[in-house]
Amino acid sequence: MILRNKEAFDDCNKALSLDENNPKAYFRKATALKGLGKLEEAIISIESGLLLDPNNQAALDDKCLLNQSMQKVSQLTNLMNQKQFRQSLLLVDALITTLGTNILYINMMKVKVLIGLNRPEDAFNITNTMMRAASANSNVELLETRAKCLYSMGDIENALKHLQQAMRVDPDNSSVRILLKKLKNIEDRKEEGNAAFKANRFQEAITAWTACINIDQENRLYNSKVYYNRASALSKLKRFEEAIRDCDRAIDANSEYVKVWWMEGGGDG
Numbered sequence: 001m002i003l004r005n006k007e008a009f010d011d012c013n014k015a016l017s018l019d020e021n022n023p024k025a026y027f028r029k030a031t032a033l034k035g036l037g038k039l040e041e042a043i044i045s046i047e048s049g050l051l052l053d054p055n056n057q058a059a060l061d062d063k064c065l066l067n068q069s070m071q072k073v074s075q076l077t078n079l080m081n082q083k084q085f086r087q088s089l090l091l092v093d094a095l096i097t098t099l100g101t102n103i104l105y106i107n108m109m110k111v112k113v114l115i116g117l118n119r120p121e122d123a124f125n126i127t128n129t130m131m132r133a134a135s136a137n138s139n140v141e142l143l144e145t146r147a148k149c150l151y152s153m154g155d156i157e158n159a160l161k162h163l164q165q166a167m168r169v170d171p172d173n174s175s176v177r178i179l180l181k182k183l184k185n186i187e188d189r190k191e192e193g194n195a196a197f198k199a200n201r202f203q204e205a206i207t208a209w210t211a212c213i214n215i216d217q218e219n220r221l222y223n224s225k226v227y228y229n230r231a232s233a234l235s236k237l238k239r240f241e242e243a244i245r246d247c248d249r250a251i252d253a254n255s256e257y258v259k260v261w262w263m264e265g266g267g268d269g
Contacts, residue, residue, distance in 0.1 A: 154221035
């Protein structure tokens, strides 16, 4: 759909280069711009067409709708900045109903709202559809957002792959670089603990896994695995009360992590 809107936009520009007094071309260009998420430019194109066809009711209605949508986008941005994600979800869904499901940056806003609501799986599912759009593999913001979804879901390995792809596209992107460094640090500490555990260096494993957890205590799904690992090492040292507390933390972070209910192995969660 994005590709078709881009083609339509280019065709309208060619038509206008041949006849700049063609109101239909301005109105069609506005439709293409709306599909590309360029609402302000779409309004300008409608206004250009209305100078030539001032009584076109459909164009007047579209202009009114786009102005209202821009106000909602501004309101949505403010709500998201205030972390009022439940209200944001209602507003972004209203925008999608009005403008359609194919506007990339509106969909991106919904993804960010769902992440704010701690619904990374739902957010990631939306990005799967977005990735089918033209040039999605070079969209750094989309790649970074998918990485954040994967990270929230506890999948650092694939999150890192997305961030590395983003860095290949934009090597100077500081946001991506900071997140990539953070995730690498987390994964390195976890693997450091795994290696120590397998070598029966249990206190060293505990230290590494504690450092891993402390880097980001908000990532509950990923940390549930690390809590389990640390509980296993504590159990090996017969520090059973501490081990039970870590098991409780792991279950609290992820009630579906059934491995915690029996203490076998460890160091590979």
